[in-house]
Each structure stands twice: as C-alpha cells, then as structure tokens.
Amino acid sequence: MLSTQRIINCPNSECDQPLNSVGDTICDRCQTPLIYRYLWATGNQAAQIPPGTKVADRYEVIKPQIWLDTQPALLPDIPPELPNIVIPYLRLYSEHLHIPQAYGFTSLAETEGNILLLENAPIDETGCIYPTISDSWQQASAVRQVYWLWQILQLWTHLLELGVAQSLLLPDNLCVQGWCIRLLELHQSSQKPTLQDLGNSWQPWVTAAKTTIADKLQSIVELICQPEVDLQIINTQLNQLLLTTAADLPLFLTIAGATDTGPIIKHNEDACYPSHAQDIDDQLQSRLAIICDGIGGHEGGEVASQLTLQSLKLQMRALLTEIGQQTELLTPDLLDQQIESCLRVVNNVVWSRNDEQKRQGKERMATTLVMSLQIPQRIVTSCGELLENSHELYVAHLGDSRAYWLTRNYCQLLTVDDDMVKREVGLGKSLYRQALQIPEAKALTQALGTKEAEFLNFSIQRFIIEEDGILLLCSDGLSDRNLVEQSWQDYAIPVLTGDLSIEDATQELIKLANEKNGQDNISVVLTLCRVSKPSSIAIIPTPPAEIVPPQPLAVPDAEALIITASLETDLAESSQALLNLNLTEEATAPIKSSRGKGLLLFTGLLVLILGSTTLGLFTWWQLYPQSFQQVCRQLPPKVREFCPGRE
Numbered sequence: 001m002l003s004t005q006r007i008i009n010c011p012n013s014e015c016d017q018p019l020n021s022v023g024d025t026i027c028d029r030c031q032t033p034l035i036y037r038y039l040w041a042t043g044n045q046a047a048q049i050p051p052g053t054k055v056a057d058r059y060e061v062i063k064p065q066i067w068l069d070t071q072p073a074l075l076p077d078i079p080p081e082l083p084n085i086v087i088p089y090l091r092l093y094s095e096h097l098h099i100p101q102a103y104g105f106t107s108l109a110e111t112e113g114n115i116l117l118l119e120n121a122p123i124d125e126t127g128c129i130y131p132t133i134s135d136s137w138q139q140a141s142a143v144r145q146v147y148w149l150w151q152i153l154q155l156w157t158h159l160l161e162l163g164v165a166q167s168l169l170l171p172d173n174l175c176v177q178g179w180c181i182r183l184l185e186l187h188q189s190s191q192k193p194t195l196q197d198l199g200n201s202w203q204p205w206v207t208a209a210k211t212t213i214a215d216k217l218q219s220i221v222e223l224i225c226q227p228e229v230d231l232q233i234i235n236t237q238l239n240q241l242l243l244t245t246a247a248d249l250p251l252f253l254t255i256a257g258a259t260d261t262g263p264i265i266k267h268n269e270d271a272c273y274p275s276h277a278q279d280i281d282d283q284l285q286s287r288l289a290i291i292c293d294g295i296g297g298h299e300g301g302e303v304a305s306q307l308t309l310q311s312l313k314l315q316m317r318a319l320l321t322e323i324g325q326q327t328e329l330l331t332p333d334l335l336d337q338q339i340e341s342c343l344r345v346v347n348n349v350v351w352s353r354n355d356e357q358k359r360q361g362k363e364r365m366a367t368t369l370v371m372s373l374q375i376p377q378r379i380v381t382s383c384g385e386l387l388e389n390s391h392e393l394y395v396a397h398l399g400d401s402r403a404y405w406l407t408r409n410y411c412q413l414l415t416v417d418d419d420m421v422k423r424e425v426g427l428g429k430s431l432y433r434q435a436l437q438i439p440e441a442k443a444l445t446q447a448l449g450t451k452e453a454e455f456l457n458f459s460i461q462r463f464i465i466e467e468d469g470i471l472l473l474c475s476d477g478l479s480d481r482n483l484v485e486q487s488w489q490d491y492a493i494p495v496l497t498g499d500l501s502i503e504d505a506t507q508e509l510i511k512l513a514n515e516k517n518g519q520d521n522i523s524v525v526l527t528l529c530r531v532s533k534p535s536s537i538a539i540i541p542t543p544p545a546e547i548v549p550p551q552p553l554a555v556p557d558a559e560a561l562i563i564t565a566s567l568e569t570d571l572a573e574s575s576q577a578l579l580n581l582n583l584t585e586e587a588t589a590p591i592k593s594s595r596g597k598g599l600l601l602f603t604g605l606l607v608l609i610l611g612s613t614t615l616g617l618f619t620w621w622q623l624y625p626q627s628f629q630q631v632c633r634q635l636p637p638k639v640r641e642f643c644p645g646r647e
Helices: 084-091 142-161 165-169 195-207 211-224 231-246 301-324 332-356 420-426 476-487 489-497 502-516 558-568 573-579 583-587 603-611 614-623 625-632
Strands: 007-009 019-021 037-041 059-063 066-069 101-106 115-119 174-177 180-183 252-260 270-273 288-295 366-375 392-398 402-406 411-413 459-464 469-474 522-530
Touching: 037 059, 084 101, 084 115, 084 420, 142 165, 142 180, 142 195, 142 211, 142 231, 142 459, 165 195, 195 211, 211 231, 231 459, 252 270, 252 288, 252 502, 270 301, 270 522, 288 301, 288 469, 288 522, 301 332, 301 366, 332 366, 332 392, 332 459, 366 402, 366 469, 392 402, 402 476, 411 476, 469 476, 469 489, 476 489, 476 502, 476 522, 489 502, 489 522, 502 522
Parallel strands: none
Antiparallel strands: 007 019, 037 066, 037 115, 059 066, 101 115, 174 180, 252 522, 270 288, 288 366, 366 392, 392 459, 402 411, 402 469, 469 522
16 A cells, blocks of 8 residues: 555664654654664565555555665564575575675565565665666776676676576676675576676676776686686686786775773773784784684683784784795685685684683683785786785684774675574574574674684685775674664764874774773774875875885794783783793694795794794693694694604
C-alpha cells in the first residue's frame, strides 16, 4: 500500500513514544540516535514496486529497489532453512568492502516467493546508489582506472568458485565509492563465465582509458582474451601497470599515535606504535603502525601486547631492509606471504611464552592485532624515472582491533572482527543480523598467542594509496558503539584541510572515546597519507618529509636489544621481568624463505646465528629450549646446523 506518513521508529526498545519523522536524527522522546538502514531489494519482483509503497508494514520504498527499514531494531524475517541464493553472500562476508550482505527476506501478500534484502549495498546515507564504474570512468585518474580493474581481477577467482562471477560482467552491477569497487548484488548463472568474457567486458572501458595507460591496458585485455591464458601472468602485468602509474604521484606520510588507560581500568593492556612523537623509529619512519589490545589481565595481556609490539618492530625493520635491497618488483602474493610469516613467528613467541610459564585456560595471555605497513619498492615510472616508493599499503589484522580509511567524503571500515558473528556467517549458518542474537556474539574467535600459528587465519589486505586520506587504526575502546562511524567527520575533515594537526586529532579521539565509551583502554594511530602537492592543500602544522628508502639494518647484539626493548616499554616491574632476556631473540626468529628471487627473510635469528653474538643464542637455548628448538626446526637444514643443541 502507499504510505501516507513517513515515520521511522526509535531503536530504543524502552522508548514509550518511538515514532519519529523521517529526516530526524535523534528520537524526539528519548534522544536516542535514529538508524537509517537503506537496503537493496533484489529481483524483478522488487523492481516493479513503485516508490512510496510500504511493504510488510515496515519497509518504505524510497526509489526503485531501494528500501528504508523503518523498524531497524527488529530482526528481519529469516526462514529456518536458508535458501541457496544467500550462501554466496555468507561465504563472502569477509569481502565486505566489495560485497553486500544478506539482511533478510520479505514477500508481498499478492505474490508468491520471497524478496531478498541486502544491507551494506553501495547506497549512501541519503538513500542514493553510488555511481557505476561506467558513469565514473572518464572522470577517474589513470591510476584509479587501473586500480578498479585490479580489484575486479582479485574478486574473479572468489566469485567464480561460488558460481557468481557473472556479477563482475554486468557494468550496471559495478558501483564505485572512491577507489573501491562495490557490487550491487550477486548474480548466479547456469554457464560458467571465462576470462575471455571478463576481458570482453573490460573492452569499452579500455577504449576510453587515459592515454598514458590505454595501450598497455589494451595489451592486457588482448592477453586475457586468448585461450588458456594464465591468470597469474595477467595479475603480474596488471599489478606492474598499477604500481608504475601510482608512482607518478608524490607520497607524503605523517603519523601520530597514543594510548590511554581510560577512566575505569587501572592498568593499560593496550600497546601501540608509535605512542608519542619521540617513539618514531628512523628506520621505520612513518611506514609502520601497530595496535595491540592485550587479553589476560595485568601481567598477561599487558605482556602479550608489549611482546608482540616489540617483536613486530624488529621483524618489520628487517623486512623493509630486505625489500629495499631488491632489484626486481615483488608481487602482492609474495609480500603477503612474507608479512604472514612474520606474524606467525611473532604469534609463536607469545604462544611459547604461555607454555613455558605453564599458563592454562584463562590465564593464557594473548592480544589482538591490527598493523599497517607501507612498502617502499623501487618503481620505474611511465616517464622512465626510478623512484623509491610503490604506494603499496598492507593491513594485517587478527581479533577486533580495527582499521578505517577516512577521506573528506567517506569512512570505510577495512577490517572484519574475528568474532562469533564472523564465524557463524562465514560458515553459512546464519545471516548477519541473525548471528548478532546468539550468546557471546562478539566473543573473539582468534587472537595472537592463543594457539599455534598454523591454526590461525590472519587477514592481510593490500591497498594502493592514490588519494589523500587518513588511515585510522584503533582498539575497541574507540570503535565500540560505532563511535568512529558516527564521529569521523569531526576529526578527519579538519586534518585533511589543515585545520587540525594529526597529533591533536589523535588526542581528541582518545578524549572522545573516554567520554562516550570509557569502559576500556584506548589506543589510536593515525597515518595521514597525501598524494597531492603540499601547496595544493592547507599547510599541515608539522609538514611531513617525503618518503626516502630505508637504510641498511644494523642488528645489535642481544644485550643491546634487551636494553632497547626495556627502554621502549612502560610496564610494571613484574610485567617487565617477563619480557627480559628472550624478548629480542624470540622476536627475530626466522621468516620462511621466499619463492621470490633474492628475498631471503631469515631476519634476526639468521643474523644472530651467522654474524652476531653467540651468547644471546646460548642464553635463549638454555632458558627457553622449547621455543628455541621450535624456531630452529623451521630453518633450512644448512642453517639449522648452526643452532646450539639442535635436534
């Protein structure tokens, strides 16, 4: 039926007058913020319903197939047995940046069959669909055009496995939110599409591509359309074009971070890098940001977060040094493997410490992790100039600490919490809103140090910095209650316009978290990324220097590393004692050897074995034989011979 009055219900179940006019931002009665949840209604049946119709006395049709849920606090209708149509959405839950998620079902009284409703569709806060890639193509920069195609290619394999790759061949189904490709819905097809079909769908865009990339894109499309083409070859060529095109842009990074105990808890289990201006390592510059939220209480979570932080800093120094020495371009897959290897080594440091201290059950210490690393590969630009930066940014994640990308126009959550909701949805058991109702819905299912690394699934995502923006990393002390999503504009826009320094913005966000949440420790790290010339925007109070390549890493001996680590931490004496002696040796355990030419990432332990102090190794072997032998077993046979007490 056609609605005569546009109302939206207050989400507060205790509100005695919940009806509000559409357009209000807070409930007139109880001052609770109102929720505007715009949904995409799938299928031809939904497309026939005219705007102004009220469906199921709940959903208001705003525009064709765009519905507003006027009772967002109520669980939508979900059948006891989920139909096959929703399974691909559930399996792709971790791809939330690109894929909408199933919200619920509804049906019209006069028709048979259900209409699937999708949330997280490419619809803005006013109920308008984001533009399609075709509508945006000619206005986009060269690097963004290549970046869009690269994202589509990365989605291809995942969607093909689930029988929904047809979704990537329909131009009207591909929307864009800035840099990000977003699908309206998933389309199943009886015939399996081919790479040739994908190449043909790209042809109209390639024809209209920027002149600097048109010829190379055309060559790539011709290669895609050949029979029995190797997808890896296409990936490599498209990635090289992407990095070469991005390298034509300047890149300036400024970083600031801080951690705070909060008004309630008496000790801080969080750790972050950097935590103050003097904390920024010259070798790491502004490329590395880390947040760890410890689990296990004082002398548990506190130690786990600090141990992880210091271990990762050592690993990342070595990794950046090795990358800086390469003469060939390293692929995203290879860099992903190396970062994951670092994370697995660090995880096993914490896991082994739990075993050595005989911690059981809830006594075992662990930590969440969100980390960003900007990669400085050497790139030859389209003009033939050799530059030292590839504009690559990797975000690694485990647990419920988060990463956001903020611009003047939007806030994008980059990570997905490792909780029971993610497990239920990803396994195809529940829709997202349904999973939120289960007991312990937000309980963590993964954290660093809880189990051996081989049983963890780290999330590592690769992004290209091709617009001015802010990368926000935070613990759940800030992100709880959707505080970032509600308040990001108050802080991001002033930073991007030069009206607020990034250091002050960090402190303001911590202050906001203490006022609005306050029940937890808070850690925030902001990285301001600029690809525009400094003169084209307002002057930043502390102008960042342009990125320069890292200097060769000089690895100190074990005693020096221990002293450095103790100076960098701020723990109670009892907690600090747990970190001493084997912190640095365990932290620099070897990384798996890469399949890339010349990339030998045996990092700290290998350096210690072959060229540094034997005293540190002997001490580690004597005090912590279990973890030492575990790391040695991961080394190649020829290197393993140098390990004392080898098995």
